[in-house]
Amino acid sequence: MARVGRMKLGSEGFEVSMQGLGCMGMSAFYGPPKPEPDMIALIHHAVQSGVTFLDTSDVYGPHTNELLLGKALKGGVRKKVELATKFGISYPEGKWEIRGDPAYVRDACEGSLKRLGIDCIDLYYQHRIDTRVPIEVTIGELKKLVEEGKIKYIGLSEASASTIRRAHAVHPITAVQLEWSLWSRDVEEEIVPTCRELGIGIVAYSPLGRGFLSLGTKLLENLAQDDFRQTLPRFQPENLEQNKIIFARVNELAAKKRCTPSQLALSWVHHQGKDVCPIPGTTKLENFNQNIGALSVKLTPEEMAELESLAALDAVKGDRYADDGLSTWKDSETPPLSSWKAA
Incomplete structure (x- = not known):
C-alpha cells in the first residue's frame, strides 16, 4: 500500500x-467506546501508512479520547504525528456549555497536555465559538499559549467568516475545521472563500456524511441505541426518502469508477483543492484502508459536475444537527472587543 503524501496546511508552515x-468515534458519540488495544493498533497502522494528522477533542468522552491518544503516542510515536485537539465545549449536567474566556482556555489547554502526555499541542482549535466573549479575547489567550510553547498553531471550528477575520487579525489562524462533504456544502458560499483569501487551511470533518455516504440506509440498521446519529434530522424517516436517492446516485457513479461510494465521496473532497485536508473517522482497519484508497481516485471535471448536481445545496433534506444546543453555535458571531470587561 502506497504511503499517504504530505501537504501544507495554512500559510504558517504547518505540514x-x-x-x-x-x-x-473510538471513544464517544458513535455508540459505546471501542476496545482500547484495537484502537491503539489502528492509530499505529494509520501512522505507518502515512496518516499522521490525528484529530481529537477534550469533549470526546469527555477526556477519554485524549487519554487513548496519549497511550497510543508513547514509545516514539509522538515524534511522527501532527496532533490536533480542541477546547470550548463542556457538557455539565447533561447540557452543552460553550466557553472561550481566558481562564477556561488556559485550564483546558493544561488539561489536554496532561491527558495526552505531551508538552506541546501542534494545532489547538476553539471547538465552538463562545458568543459571550469577543473572539479577540479568546485568541489573545491562545497567542500567549503559543508564546509559552504550549501550542504551535491556532485553529477555529464552526466559526463565521467575520469571526475568522477578527481572529486572524490578532494572531494567524492556521486552520478552520468545518463540516464539508457532498451533503454539507453551505460552507462553500462564504467560509471557504474567506479561508482562501486569508491563507488559512481547511480541515473537513465528516467528509463521509457521518457514514451515510459509505453505506446509505444500511448505516442505520446497525447503530447503537446511544449513537448520537440516531437523533440527526437527516436520518429521520421524513428526510431519509430523499437522502437515500443521493446515496443511490453516488453508488452508481462509484460502480462506474470501480471504487466504493466512500472513496468517491472522499475523492470529491480531496478535489476541492490542495488546501483541504479531510479527516474521516473510523474504528475499523478495513475502512481505514479503503479511505486512503480515495487518494488514488481521480475525477474529471465532468464527474465533479455530475456529483455536485446530484448533491446541490437544496437536495439534502434535514439539518446537520438536532436542536440540542450545538446547532446554536454554528457560524457564531461574538460581541465587539469594546464590550469586554475582564473578570
Whole structure:
C-alpha cells in the first residue's frame, strides 16, 4: 500500500498528511467506546501508512479520547504525528456549555497536555465559538499559549467568516475545521472563500456524511441505541426518502469508477483543492484502508459536475444537527472587543 503524501496546511508552515484520522468515534458519540488495544493498533497502522494528522477533542468522552491518544503516542510515536485537539465545549449536567474566556482556555489547554502526555499541542482549535466573549479575547489567550510553547498553531471550528477575520487579525489562524462533504456544502458560499483569501487551511470533518455516504440506509440498521446519529434530522424517516436517492446516485457513479461510494465521496473532497485536508473517522482497519484508497481516485471535471448536481445545496433534506444546543453555535458571531470587561 502506497504511503499517504504530505501537504501544507495554512500559510504558517504547518505540514500534515494529505488525509487525517478523526478519532472521536473510538471513544464517544458513535455508540459505546471501542476496545482500547484495537484502537491503539489502528492509530499505529494509520501512522505507518502515512496518516499522521490525528484529530481529537477534550469533549470526546469527555477526556477519554485524549487519554487513548496519549497511550497510543508513547514509545516514539509522538515524534511522527501532527496532533490536533480542541477546547470550548463542556457538557455539565447533561447540557452543552460553550466557553472561550481566558481562564477556561488556559485550564483546558493544561488539561489536554496532561491527558495526552505531551508538552506541546501542534494545532489547538476553539471547538465552538463562545458568543459571550469577543473572539479577540479568546485568541489573545491562545497567542500567549503559543508564546509559552504550549501550542504551535491556532485553529477555529464552526466559526463565521467575520469571526475568522477578527481572529486572524490578532494572531494567524492556521486552520478552520468545518463540516464539508457532498451533503454539507453551505460552507462553500462564504467560509471557504474567506479561508482562501486569508491563507488559512481547511480541515473537513465528516467528509463521509457521518457514514451515510459509505453505506446509505444500511448505516442505520446497525447503530447503537446511544449513537448520537440516531437523533440527526437527516436520518429521520421524513428526510431519509430523499437522502437515500443521493446515496443511490453516488453508488452508481462509484460502480462506474470501480471504487466504493466512500472513496468517491472522499475523492470529491480531496478535489476541492490542495488546501483541504479531510479527516474521516473510523474504528475499523478495513475502512481505514479503503479511505486512503480515495487518494488514488481521480475525477474529471465532468464527474465533479455530475456529483455536485446530484448533491446541490437544496437536495439534502434535514439539518446537520438536532436542536440540542450545538446547532446554536454554528457560524457564531461574538460581541465587539469594546464590550469586554475582564473578570
